[in-house]
Amino acid sequence: MDREEALLRKRLIELSQMAFHKGIVIFSDFLNLNELHILHTTPKDLFYTEYETFGGYEMSERQIAAFLPDALCCASGYPITPLEILPNASKFAVGMSHRDYLGALVHLGIERGKIGDILVYEKSAVVFVKREMAAFITEQLTRIGRQSVRVKEQEKPEETYLPSCQLLTGTVASVRLDTVLAVAYPLSRSKIVPLIEGGRTFVNGKLILSNGFHLKEGDVISVRQLGRIVYEGELSVTKKGRHLIRIKKFG
Incomplete structure (x- = not known):
């Protein structure tokens, strides 16, 4: 464990301890994929409370951890505000x-x-931020590059915030992490392998370093700086024994 990881783990445990002693829900800042992996792989007996994570919508990548004292839950109380940025x-x-x-x-x-996450659309974007930053951003963000913009808070149902996606199909010799990524991204195996071995690939929030990791239907794969896909399953097997698969690619 390196120093940065140890410091984050210590901080998360301190937040849990604070929630336990004060009897209130305590929230972290937004955690990236690697930080979420550290959270989820920290032994549960080191925490003083249970925890949940959420990022503002179901498919969120960056998420806030809520440390929950006994009998408390955090169904809709996360301090997250979605802001729409418009020209x-x-x-x-x-x-x-x-x-x-x-x-x-x-x-x-x-x-x-x-x-948190930034969902980019054709001429606008929605960004999820900690609630205490919403008013400041709304007032201060008036220009991006040469483009004049305005910001407004959104109050839409969670289901509204779904990134655009496309369905892709392809054939693979076996349903391994590296072969499925090759269907999603126009990259050679020589470029995909370093992504996995370099610690940039997560399956269902867990860091995966093995190229041969076998995927299951419904697995969510996140690749840092490339995006997310969902492995939707096998459609058929060809006469040559190859698997025709379908994935959902978000972008």
């Missing part, structure tokens, strides 16, 4: 990337842990 002149607006939106937020001096 002021939509007629002349140009599409912007995830990096553009994130860069503008960080440029305001906001810590990364206060910002």
